[in-house]
Amino acid sequence: MDALSMGEYGFFVWSSFLISFLVFLINYIFAQREFTSVLNEVKLHNENE
């Protein structure tokens, strides 16, 4: 429990961890989704030709 409370700074330390984790996760998810969306776009473009 002591390690989790980080002295009296638990809020600041764990918020930093959480925000960093979220930013990385969001960038990863956006990169994957963008690639899928471009693939679909190109597929559609090919089908329409």
Next chain:
Amino acid sequence: MNLKQIYKYGSPPNYFRLSLKAENWFLIPGIVLIIIGAFGGLFIAPPDYQMGDAFRIIYFHVPSAYLSMSAYAYMAGAALVGIVWRSNVAFSVAKSIAPFGASLTFLALVTGMLWGQPMWGTAWVWDARLTSQFILLLLYLGYVLLHLSIKEQRKADLAASVLALTGVINLPIIHYSVVWWNTLHQASTISKLSSPSITGDMLWPLLVMIFGYGFFFWGVICRVVASEILKREKRSKWAKQYIKELV
């Protein structure tokens, strides 16, 4: 590697395939290093004698600040190559770096505020380091918005690249701001690896995190670059062939 090979890998289909291949070479080591570094920083490193456990924010703040600056240098480098050699791939790399670079700068600012609040008694001051880092965020956002606002691809690439190159002047200002001005922000922790201002048991998780952030960043950028190249080359033969191979 000779110039011919560089041109070969610089062609859109080759760079596209190389990016997709390289994604996991960066992403997997990046995730492993971040897990090790975060565990080491949060649970193994001893608390600082003055800041206590609040100093552990360094393991998220410093890597994101370093990477936000180096990502900008990479973006500007790619923009320069794009302008000089009219390389669509280089423009794609520059454009792909900007959003992640902006989010890293945002991360550096927010984690800095979370560190500043308990240590300085305030989350924000307009001192040289914080202000120049904020300008970096504006430069990234300016690049993204400028690119979005111009419809013609080549003009958008050129205009955004000129902005990226102009903004390079801000990088030495950020780095030396704590030397040139009397700032509330502390001086660099590891400006020289031979004489860092923190002990080894605090330093190793920081170095692991810096490398982990870097690897993860390039892993994500590989995928974004591949998307950008495919989007720009959707009418080309190789892109159509690639889609056929997938189906």
